[in-house]
Amino acid sequence: MTTTPQASLPAQTLTLNQRAAKVRRRLSNPWASGIAIVLAILWTLPTLGLLITSFRTQTDINASGWWTVFGKIFTGDANFTLENYDTALHGSTTNLAQFFVNSIVITLPSVVIPISIALLAAYAFAWIDFPGRDWLFVAVFALQVVPIQVTMIPLLRAYVSWGIGGSFWSVWLSHSIFALPLAIFLLHNFMKDIPRSLVEAATMDGAGHVKIFFRVVFPLMVPAIAAFGIFQFLWVWNDLLVALVFVGGRPDVAPLTVRVAELSGTRGGQWHLLSAGAFISMVVPLIVFVSLQRYFVRGLLAGSVKG
Amino acid sequence: MNWLTGGGEPAQKFLLMFLAIALFILIVGLILFLVDRPQNPKKWFLALGFLGLPVLGLGFGLVYPAIETIRNSFLNRDATKFVGLDNYVTAFTTPEFLVVLRNTAIWVLVVPIVATFIGLVYAVVVDRSRFEKFAKALIFLPMAISMVGASIIWGFVYAFRPVQGNIQQIGLLNQVLVWLGIPPQQFLINQPWNTFFLIVILIWIQTGFAMTLLSAAIKAIPDDIVEAARLDGLYGIGMFRYITVPSIRPTLVVVLTTIAITTLKVFDIVRTTTGGQFGTSVVANEFYRQSFVTLNTGLGAALAVLLFVLVIPIIWYNVRQLRLAEEVR
Numbered sequence: 001m002t003t004t005p006q007a008s009l010p011a012q013t014l015t016l017n018q019r020a021a022k023v024r025r026r027l028s029n030p031w032a033s034g035i036a037i038v039l040a041i042l043w044t045l046p047t048l049g050l051l052i053t054s055f056r057t058q059t060d061i062n063a064s065g066w067w068t069v070f071g072k073i074f075t076g077d078a079n080f081t082l083e084n085y086d087t088a089l090h091g092s093t094t095n096l097a098q099f100f101v102n103s104i105v106i107t108l109p110s111v112v113i114p115i116s117i118a119l120l121a122a123y124a125f126a127w128i129d130f131p132g133r134d135w136l137f138v139a140v141f142a143l144q145v146v147p148i149q150v151t152m153i154p155l156l157r158a159y160v161s162w163g164i165g166g167s168f169w170s171v172w173l174s175h176s177i178f179a180l181p182l183a184i185f186l187l188h189n190f191m192k193d194i195p196r197s198l199v200e201a202a203t204m205d206g207a208g209h210v211k212i213f214f215r216v217v218f219p220l221m222v223p224a225i226a227a228f229g230i231f232q233f234l235w236v237w238n239d240l241l242v243a244l245v246f247v248g249g250r251p252d253v254a255p256l257t258v259r260v261a262e263l264s265g266t267r268g269g270q271w272h273l274l275s276a277g278a279f280i281s282m283v284v285p286l287i288v289f290v291s292l293q294r295y296f297v298r299g300l301l302a303g304s305v306k307g
Numbered sequence: 308m309n310w311l312t313g314g315g316e317p318a319q320k321f322l323l324m325f326l327a328i329a330l331f332i333l334i335v336g337l338i339l340f341l342v343d344r345p346q347n348p349k350k351w352f353l354a355l356g357f358l359g360l361p362v363l364g365l366g367f368g369l370v371y372p373a374i375e376t377i378r379n380s381f382l383n384r385d386a387t388k389f390v391g392l393d394n395y396v397t398a399f400t401t402p403e404f405l406v407v408l409r410n411t412a413i414w415v416l417v418v419p420i421v422a423t424f425i426g427l428v429y430a431v432v433v434d435r436s437r438f439e440k441f442a443k444a445l446i447f448l449p450m451a452i453s454m455v456g457a458s459i460i461w462g463f464v465y466a467f468r469p470v471q472g473n474i475q476q477i478g479l480l481n482q483v484l485v486w487l488g489i490p491p492q493q494f495l496i497n498q499p500w501n502t503f504f505l506i507v508i509l510i511w512i513q514t515g516f517a518m519t520l521l522s523a524a525i526k527a528i529p530d531d532i533v534e535a536a537r538l539d540g541l542y543g544i545g546m547f548r549y550i551t552v553p554s555i556r557p558t559l560v561v562v563l564t565t566i567a568i569t570t571l572k573v574f575d576i577v578r579t580t581t582g583g584q585f586g587t588s589v590v591a592n593e594f595y596r597q598s599f600v601t602l603n604t605g606l607g608a609a610l611a612v613l614l615f616v617l618v619i620p621i622i623w624y625n626v627r628q629l630r631l632a633e634e635v636r
Contacts, residue, residue, distance in 0.1 A: 029543075032432040039429050040445045043511065046460045047448070049479055053463065065477050101317045105324045113331050117361050120335070124357035130350040136358070143369050145622055147572055149594050149611040151372035153379065153604055158367075168320070172327060177368030180361050209353055210343040238453030240575040241591075245599060252315065257455045261579045264459055271463060271477070278459040282452050289451035293444070300516070301523055 054275035055080045061271050084276035094273055095251075096259060096280050103237060103255040103284075105168060110175035110236045111229055117176070118183035118228075119221065123213050125184070126191040127199055137188070143181040151178075152245050159246065168253055170246045175236050183228055186299065190224035191217065227299030230292050237285050256281040335360070373615070379608035386604055394609035404593070410502050411589045414509070414573060419566040422510045423559065426517025430525055431547060443522065447515040454512065454575035461508045462580055465494040498586045505587055508576050513569065517562045524558035525551060557628060564625040568618055590614055 052066045057079055072078040089097045124130070125137050159170040194217060202212045240257045247253040260277045267273055289296065342348065342356030383390045398404050426446075433442040449457060466478030470491060476482040481491035494504045528551065536550045552559070574591040577583050583592045590610055598607030 033436075035428060036432045036436070036442060039425065040442055043446050043449070043514070045479065046464045046511070047452075050460045050463050061477065064475050065479065065482050067479070067482070098317075101320055105320045108324055109327050109331070112328055116331070116335060117364070120357045121361040124354055128350060128353050128357065130354035133354070136362075140361075140365065143365055145615070145618055146369050146373050147611065147614045147618060149572070149591060150376045150615050151369055152611070153598055153608065154372035154375040155368065168323060169327070174368065177364045180365055181369075184361065208343050208348075209357075210339050234451060238455075240453070240455055240578070241595070244595075248599075257453050257575075260459070261455045261575070264455070264462065264579050265582060271466070274459050275463065278456045282456045285451045285453070286448070289448070290444075293447070297519055300519055 050275045050278060053271055054084055054279050055082070056272075057081050057083070058272040061275075084272045085280065088273050088276040088280060091273075094259075094263065094277065096256065096277055098251070099254065099256045099259045100280065102253055103257075103281075106171050106175075106243070106253075106255050107233060107236045109168075109172045110179075111232045113172065114176040114179035114183050114232060115187075115225060115229060118180055118187050119218070119225070120213070121180075121184045122187035122191045123209075123217060125188050126194075127212070127217075128209060140181055141185050144185065146181075148174075148178050148242065156245060166247050166250045166253060168247075171243060171253075174242050174246055175239070178242070179232050179235070183232070186228050187221070187224055190221060194220055223295065223298070226292065226295040230288060230296045231299050233288060234285050234296075376608045376611055379604055380612045382605050382608075384603040384605050390605065394606045395613075397606060398609055398613065406586055407588045407590060407593050410587065411571070413502060414506060414570050414589060415567055417503075417506050418509050418513060418570040419563045421506075422513040422566055423517045423521075423562050425510070426514045426519075426562070427521050427552075427559075429514070430518045430522035431551065434522065434525055443518065446518055449512045450515045452512070454508075454573075455579050457508050457512055458576050458579035461504075461511070462495070465504060467491055467493045467495075495581055495587075496585050501581065501585055502587050505576055505580055508580070509570060509573055513566050517566065520558055520562050521555060524555035528554045560625060560628040564621050567621050571617055571621075572614060 049066045052069055053061055056066065056069065060079055069078050088094050089100075121140075125133060155174060156165070156170075159165045159167075159173075164170050198216055198220075199212055202216050207215065237255075238257065239255075240261055243255050243258050244261075247255075248258055251259075260274075260281050263270075263274060263277055338356050338359065342353060345352070379386055380394055381389060381391060383393075399408070429442075429446055433439050436442070452460075463477075464479050465481075466476075467481055468474050468476050468478075468491065476485055476491055480494065484491055495501050532554070533546070533550060536546060541549060572591050573589060574595060577587055577589055577592045578595070581587045583589075583596060588596075590613060594607055594610040594614065597603045597610060
């Protein structure tokens, strides 16, 4: 494929001087640098504004814009506080701490379960030569087309009739199932790149498929698992629709996104709560994302480019 | 036994979570143990062991509900009577829904094109510059944020204060207008432009995705092609137009179609900012409203099926382009 990120190889064939000249040319182009700086500022300012706001007092937020703090820092009049976060987390009307727990409880199984199942399925599609394999793989691949909206009402009815309506089980099940087509497809892409000789050698030694899966294939799949894991983690943690439909009415089960979206509707003007609430809901994915960005990019490239 | 299905104290929730994971490991372990028992297992037996759970899950969670929803879309609001195509007729003829369809079309056209364009330009201008990694991270970061969070971030940019006495604008965009001497606007309420201000939020999120993929594609353009074009006197815009864009065409198609599909199903942004009021609703939001607020399951199902049908040609085009690209090679 023409789009794999193999920048290092061709770059090495250039001499150092050529590369340096190239970089200089790039930077010396004022238009290019100008565009880059303007876009970078446009993309950062909105987040920065809300972040600063979340540390200002309620009176300050309503009296003046967040950009005025820069002037106030110089004159020594700037007031910063953690009170908004305290109110948002523990205040009786917001109580985001409880929803934070719900988000964690929803997310962990919804990441672990589909990845495990998809690994087994991807292994079967790659290494077990059973009748109807290609046909079944195409069917699973095609299921990526189904928008989750199409499944919601029948699923909700099924959960209610089983007595797990509005429970953690209903969200865990839904997220696990919705993730499967993409997970199986992605992991299969990585799985079929494992050299055939490795698997055949293990078969020669008399290892069964279960043993080969755990001893040979699984260790080689760790980067792929990390890539899809971050994907799925961000998707579940940031999801609003699935949570709203299946557990939206249960404050003891619903995740942060549901509560924060609700606050935005009912307390639209209370920016001290909204700003702190938004960052409480964003802090975990931001940390995960920044620390594991490399794997995420790899998953992104594998998922959408290999098609 | 109430805590098994409900919430309770945090400790109980965590216990339930570990119990669920343990139960899952137990089931998978048992299946694998059984699969591993026979000395020379049949292929279909192995396949059943490895694929039984996912096939069961997909059948129950995607295939069966999809069929059920298609059936529901031909039934009335509480699924008691067959009404033929009535729900679809409603969705395509009522003025209220025509606005929804128009908005969805605007979203699906504008977001992929603008996000891809900005992502491409940014990828080109920061390529091999000294701050490339940091510059990319800035654009990329919104991808980690939930659409709910992004909507609040931008809701604050759009915040409006009526002009009276000493009241200061606290939203950045309105302050910019004030600095320019223009009266502040209610960006999320004034039709028809409010839809465009909502669209900006999704562009802000998706540009990072476009940039990442396109940047990788640009780096994969062989250097000898670039050098040859240089010798022929191509620089700047010419290089971009005649070398960069044609070389990364397959990736461009993937990026455009992927963003288009995401856009088609956009729900969180509309729901969080306006709730679909002031003429900003889209199909995915209307699906939610009809299905779970007004409880018209027939119409809700028809809207879900509409989303389904609209996704198919985009994916078909995508797969076809990829095939073509591979044949060319």
